[in-house]
């Protein structure tokens with residue numbers, strides 16, 4: 393097309409058309425160099441060379457779409473590999489909360505956040521869904537950094553008002569107020585006037601605020617309901633953790649004995665078609681159905697689940713239930729910040745599930761994810777989930 397100014401040639405362009413259809417061909421990707429937008433993808437046989445186009449030769453290299461990391465924690469980048477001999481709740485208290493608390497110092501936060509954004513981009517993550525910290529300034533700073541680097545990002549100011557250490561906890565009212573301020577600050581960075589625009593246009597922004605109650609154990613009912621109201625008011629996405637580990641699930645059960653963990657989020661109005669929940673290992677068939685019915689998505693974080701010995705989940709069971717699913721690095725539950733490693737660990741979790749099923753039942757017909765499905769989860773599947 394007339395707009396095309398640079399053409400990238402590769403003997404292997406690979407991308408997903410759907411869960412089961414992976415296209416792999418010899419061809420060219422045309423890019424409008426002014427906007428950086430991909431304007432054409434053609435098989436080599438259909439491509440007409442033209443003097444106006446600069447051809448960049450990626451012979452013997454792959455061209456793939458940008459990867460989508462549907463769940464990670466920016467302040468935990470410096471903690472990769474630490475304390476992985478502990479279960480989740482103890483690990484959070486010992487390693488995670490003290491390190492996140494340091495981001496009150498904005499210069500420190502800037503240093504750490506710059507590192508994770510550079511590292512994820514270097515590894516091909518063009519869209520990343522982040523938890524920042526409870527500090528409003530640090531969340532806005534993370535948005536500044538992703539905007540400057542050109543990474544599409546979901547930016548969550550974390551909320552927690554109970555069962556948290558004195559040095560890393562908020563008051564309910566100010567947690568809600570500073571969350572609303574943060575949303576507006578992130579809009580302002582992009583000269584976005586939410587009063588003049590249709591709510592759906594927030595999804596055209598490069599940095600999208602996301603409502604981020606950490607998880608049920610650290611959030612009061614009042615906080616969760618207030619956050620649901622903010623999500624409704626601005627039509628924002630929502631992210632949290634759900635049923636990641638046995639200890640956490642028991643904790644929630646003791647506070648809410650008469651409903652499931654999933655039902656708590658639903659009753660608090662935090663489970664809808666703009667929600668993405670990380671992990672979702674310890675769920676009943678009914679819970680999975682509820683997630684599907686609400687149109688919510690799941691961020692599957694295989695490596696984190698091994699590192700913290702949380703559990704093993706095969707993403708195939710989520711796909712089979714019709715739930716939108718993506719992959720997350722979950723740094724620093726997971727020590728690897730890149731999506732290629734995440735694809736590999738997802739494959740291992742899936743194979744472990746096939747093996748487990750076979751050892752329980754020698755006639756089991758359960759089969760692990762295919763490579764085409766793994767590639768989909770890291771790209772198009774993650775995009776659909778977000």
Ligand code: GUN
Nearest residue numbers: 488606607633696722725
């Ligand atoms: N559940 C609540 N907070 C966290 C966190 O920071 N990491 C993981 N893996 N799980 C959580």
Ligand code: FE
Nearest residue numbers: 463633670722
């Ligand atoms: Fe997480």
